[in-house]
Each structure stands twice: as structure tokens, then as C-alpha cells.
Amino acid sequence: MEVFERVIVDEPVLYNFDGSINRAHMQAIWTWIARDLAPDLVESIEQALSANKDANAFVKQLLPDLLSRIRAEMTAASSDPDRERRMTTQLGGDEVRVRLPVVLNAMRCQPLFDKADAFGKATNTITDEAALATALQSMPLKEPKVAALLLHAVVGQSASPVRLMAAVVHAAGSPKEVVIRQSGLGPVVDACLAHAQNQLSAFGGQSGVFVDVDLMCKAVARFHRLIRAINGNVDLNQDSPWLKVIGGITKQMARYLEPKLREVSADVSQSLRRSREGPDKLDNDRLLAALNGVYLLATVRDARESLALNTLFETLWAETGRNLETLIERNMDLFKRDPSDGNTAKRLDMAIKMAEVRFNPEYAEILRRARDSAGKRGEAG
Numbered sequence: 001m002e003v004f005e006r007v008i009v010d011e012p013v014l015y016n017f018d019g020s021i022n023r024a025h026m027q028a029i030w031t032w033i034a035r036d037l038a039p040d041l042v043e044s045i046e047q048a049l050s051a052n053k054d055a056n057a058f059v060k061q062l063l064p065d066l067l068s069r070i071r072a073e074m075t076a077a078s079s080d081p082d083r084e085r086r087m088t089t090q091l092g093g094d095e096v097r098v099r100l101p102v103v104l105n106a107m108r109c110q111p112l113f114d115k116a117d118a119f120g121k122a123t124n125t126i127t128d129e130a131a132l133a134t135a136l137q138s139m140p141l142k143e144p145k146v147a148a149l150l151l152h153a154v155v156g157q158s159a160s161p162v163r164l165m166a167a168v169v170h171a172a173g174s175p176k177e178v179v180i181r182q183s184g185l186g187p188v189v190d191a192c193l194a195h196a197q198n199q200l201s202a203f204g205g206q207s208g209v210f211v212d213v214d215l216m217c218k219a220v221a222r223f224h225r226l227i228r229a230i231n232g233n234v235d236l237n238q239d240s241p242w243l244k245v246i247g248g249i250t251k252q253m254a255r256y257l258e259p260k261l262r263e264v265s266a267d268v269s270q271s272l273r274r275s276r277e278g279p280d281k282l283d284n285d286r287l288l289a290a291l292n293g294v295y296l297l298a299t300v301r302d303a304r305e306s307l308a309l310n311t312l313f314e315t316l317w318a319e320t321g322r323n324l325e326t327l328i329e330r331n332m333d334l335f336k337r338d339p340s341d342g343n344t345a346k347r348l349d350m351a352i353k354m355a356e357v358r359f360n361p362e363y364a365e366i367l368r369r370a371r372d373s374a375g376k377r378g379e380a381g
Contacts, residue, residue: 003059004106006113006153009194010201014252015245018102019148019187020194025099028092036090038069060110067107074100102145109149116150120157123164132163133171141184148187155191161229164188168233175235177242189230189242196226197249203256213292216260217299223253224303231306254308257300261312264293265320268354272327272347274334282343287350294320294354324354328367336374 013022034042041062077084088097126132140146158164169175172183180186202219236243271286304313331348356364
């Protein structure tokens with residue numbers, strides 16, 4: 001449901017937090033509400049949708065009644081084992097049942113989400129660390145479960161998690177984990193971890209030519225900013241639950257990235273080579289995959305301190321660079337011989353774009369000038 005989008009996270013969810021709700025759990029709970037608990041209220045929402053009314057505003061009006069029914073059912077089930085088992089079955093199992101109080105809390109806090117969003121955006125304009133620390137202490141830190149949800153929304157709007165986490169340490173008076181937890185600001189760290197984990201969803205089920213590499217690159221960059229914010233500011237001990245979560249989601253990010261990175265060098269090599277047999281054919285899909293792969297590789301390079309991929313990355317970065325230099329030289333020679341060959345011209349153009357990402361813009365500009373000079377000589381000849 002859109003009104004709870006600020007605190008909803010997508011699969012894979014390796015670790016649950018009080019400030020976020022698994023989308024699948026939310027959907028299961030909403031199905032239970034629509035089918036077993038409040039079909040009349042849900043029918044009213046559906047009618048509002050069909051009439052093109054503001055469904056979110058309508059949901060907000062119905063929330064008090066909905067909350068009352070959920071609380072009543074949970075209270076009744078707490079003293080009736082059979083009713084508890086029936087409710088758990090209706091919800092879809094123990095895993096969803098355990099998360100029902102978090103959803104209930106999100107419904108209770110829903111009127112505050114707009115303010116939390118505004119607060120998160122405002123933190124981006126506060127450059128003074130002490131002022132930001134003071135602002136964070138205005139959150140309802142004495143109500144950890146409420147603070148967890150609101151701070152999840154705040155972090156979602158934060159452009160600089162590093163600055164936000166530095167303010168947490170300033171407010172707590174120490175970078176030690178135990179002190180941060182005692183200060184009531186632990187939910188900020190939890191929120192950063194929840195958002196970092198949610199970046200994994202950018203890789204779920206994506207394969208083939210039409211994967212959204214731009215989305216993946218943004219996810220890797222955001223993951224890095226969030227993890228660096230914690231590692232760079234918080235003193236985590238060996239037994240830290242936060243350190244365990246960082247290790248788990250970092251390994252999962254590496255599992256998603258590794259096979260994609262291993263394809264880059266082969267895509268570069270095969271897309272920039274002339275066909276060895278028969279007429280020369282341009283593989284536009286492979287060229288696009290190669291360019292996208294180089295972008296992803298460069299993004300991983302900038303984020304590698306937060307990823308468990310150092311050895312593999314260094315090998316693939318060097319290998320891709322060598323292959324690209326060799327193939328640029330080969331295509332440049334072919335283009336000088338015959339500037340009218342459209343396939344060679346396209347391969348050279350794409351190779352220069354890859355060089356700009358893999359090496360630097362200055363090198364790419366030198367290559368462009370060399371290509372343009374060769375083209376003019378061809379026209380003059």
C-alpha cells in the first residue's frame with residue numbers, strides 16, 4: 001500500500017528490523033484484513049479507487065477503525081490458543097504473524113510519515129554536525145519502535161548517510177555501539193542497514209540484455225554510502241549484531257555482483273571483434289551489454305571498500321583494461337583503412353565510450369580526435 005511505502009522493503013530480506021516491513025508480509029497481512037478482518041472497509045477503498053478518488057486519503061480516514069479491529073483480534077487471540085492458531089494460518093504462517101505488531105505500529109505512525117519525510121529532506125540542508133545532532137534528538141527516541149519507523153523514513157531521504165551517522169555519534173557522545181544504543185539513536189543504524197539491505201532488490205530476477213544496469217549502479221553506490229556511514233563512524237566490536245548484519249548483506253551483494261562482473265571482459269572482447277567467419281555482423285545487444293558492464297565495473301571500483309570483491313575486482317579491472325586497449329587499437333587500424341565501414345565505426349565509437357568509463361575522459365578525447373582525423377583523411381582520399 002502506497003501510504004506505507006516509506007517503510008516497505010523488498011526481497012531478499014535477510015534481516016528484519018522494527019522500522020521496516022517486508023512487502024510480501026505487508027501484502028499477506030492486507031489480504032488477511034480484506035478477507036477475514038475488515039472486508040467492508042477494503043470494499044470501500046476499492047470503490048474509491050474505481051471512482052478515481054484519492055485512495056490514500058480514504059485509507060487514512062479508515063485507519064482508526066482498522067487499528068481498532070486488529071487490536072481487538074490480537075487481544076482475543078492472546079488468550080485463546082485456537083484463535084491464535086487460526087489467525088496465524090489466515091495470515092500465512094508464523095513469519096508473518098511475528099511481523100503483525102510492526103505493521104500495526106506502522107498504521108499507528110502513518111500520520112507522522114509525511115513529517116518524517118520532511119525531516120529527512122531537511123537534514124540534507126543542515127551542514128553543522130552539532131545542529132544535526134540536536135535535530136535528531138527531537139525524534140521520539142524514548143519510543144524505540146516508533147522511532148525505528150520514523151527514522152527509516154528519514155534515512156530514505158538522506159543524501160549523506162555519512163553526515164547523518166557522524167551526527168549520531170556526536171549526539172551520543174561516543175562512537176561505541178553500546179553508547180549509541182543507550183542514547184536511543186540505535187534505530188538510525190538499523191535504518192541504514194535496512195536501506196542497505198533493500199539495495200539487493202535491484203538485482204532480483206534481472207538477467208539478459210534488458211537488465212536495468214543504471215538501477216544496479218545506483219543500488220551499489222547507495223549500498224556503499226550506507227555501509228561506509230556505519231563503518232566509518234561506529235566502533236563495532238567482534239560480537240556486534242550490526243557487524244553480523246553488515247557481513248551477511250555484503251556477502252549477498254557480492255553473490256549478485258560476481259557473475260555479472262565476470263561477464264564484462266568476455267562481452268567487451270566479443271562485441272568489439274569483427275566476425276571471424278562469414279560476413280561481418282554487428283551484435284548491438286552485446287555492445288550494449290559490454291558498455292553497461294564497464295559502467296557496473298567502474299561503480300564497483302568506487303564502492304569496493306564496502307564489498308567483498310577486492311581480489312576478483314582487481315583481476316577483472318586489469319583484464320578488461322588490457323582487452324579494451326588491444327581492441328581499440330585494432331578497430332582504430334581498421335577504421336583508418338576504411339572509414340566508410342559502418343560496423344567498424346560503431347565498434348570504435350562504443351569502444352571509446354567504454355574507454356572513457358574504464359580509463360578517463362582525457363584518454364577518450366584523444367581517441368576521438370584520432371578517429372575524427374582518420375575519418376577526414378578517408379573523405380579527402
